Every structure is written in structure tokens, then in C-alpha cells.
Amino acid sequence: MNPEKIAEFKKKLEGELALVEKELKGVAAQNPKNPADWASKETEMETMPPVADPNEAADKIEEYNAHRAITGELEVRYNDIKAALQKIAEGKYGLCEVSGEPIEEDRLEANPAARTCKKHM
Template sequence: MDKKSFEELRQKLEEKKETLEKQLGSFAKKDKNVKGDWDTKFPEFADGELEEAASEVEEYSINLPIEFSLETRLRDINLALEKIKKGKYGTCEKCGKKIPEERLKAFPEARF
């Protein structure tokens, strides 16, 4: 892979990371105790209506799996960026062979 393609992939990963962090930040907050972990914001119940509280709990339960999915993608992107720093980017974790450039262009955080 040439330097230009490599830099384009790194930039794409950085952009994806920023987008995912913004998406997560809209309904979750970074966990101060666990690096790279996010926690869905649990609704704070005031003296509101029961229907409103139920709606907030429902929204929370919908956001949990979304948080997990976005967190997983963010971890893969951070791992790819770390591999770039270490010079190990683009190598399959299973067999050790080079991941095809076409695959990396389509899915830059590919691990296999």
C-alpha cells in the first residue's frame, strides 16, 4: 500500500472516530473509570408524570444496545489507529496475512 492510500485510510478512521464519539455523546457519557467505555445516560426522574417516566425508561432501554454497537465500532477504530502507530495496520489477526487494500478502503477498521 502506498503512503497516500495509507494516509487516506488513517484520515477516514479519524473521521469515523469523531462521528462515533459525537453519536455516543448525544445519549451517553464517557466512563471515568474504564478507558474507552461509555455509559448510557439513565433518566433522572423528577416529580413528573408516570407516562413521562415510562417513556424515559423505554428510551434508555432502546439506547443501551445502540451504545454497545457504537462502542464496539469505536473500539475497532481505536485499535486500527493504534496498529497504524505500531506499524501493524492491515494485517489479519487470524492468519497474519495482509488484508486486501480494497477491503481496507471499504472497511478501514477491518481486523480480518
């Protein structure tokens, strides 16, 4: 891949990393010992007073689970972007993690943090 194209993807990745990091900070706390690990802020369940209404309790649990799911998705995204930037730094960007073959450029356009080619999605 030509260096200009890589520079373009790098810019996209850095922009997205900043966004994902901001979103993550809103819902989770980064583990200071392991920057790849984010813990969902678990305040809601633990500080929540007992709820008499079972519907309300179910809503709360749903909300809590959704919160954790979002944290999980953002964490995966965050680590994918980090890995892609690391690969750029090492000169290995754009190679499929399964086959080692170049990832299709249109796939990288759609997702610059893609780890695999279309065949190994």
C-alpha cells in the same frame, strides 16, 4: 501497503472517530478511568414517573433498550477505530487479527477499521 494508502485510511479513520465520539457523547458518558468504556445515560428509566398506561410503559422500555443498543454499537465502532489507529502507529495496520495475513484492500475501503480479512469476518 504503501504509506500513501495508509495515510488515506488514517484520515478516514480520524474523521469517523470524531463523528462516533460526537454521537457517543450525545447518548453516553465516557468512563474517565477507562476511555474505552462508555455508559449509557440512564436518566430516562430512573427519573421517569410511574406510568399508568402499559402501552406507554412498554414504549419507554423499548426506547430505553434501543438507546442502550445504540450506545453498545457506537462503543464497538469507537474501539475498532481506536484499535485501527493504534495499529497504524505501530506499523501493523491492515493485518488480519486471526491469520495475520493482509486484509483485502477493498474490505478496508469499505471499512478502514476492519479487524479481520474476508475469510475471518
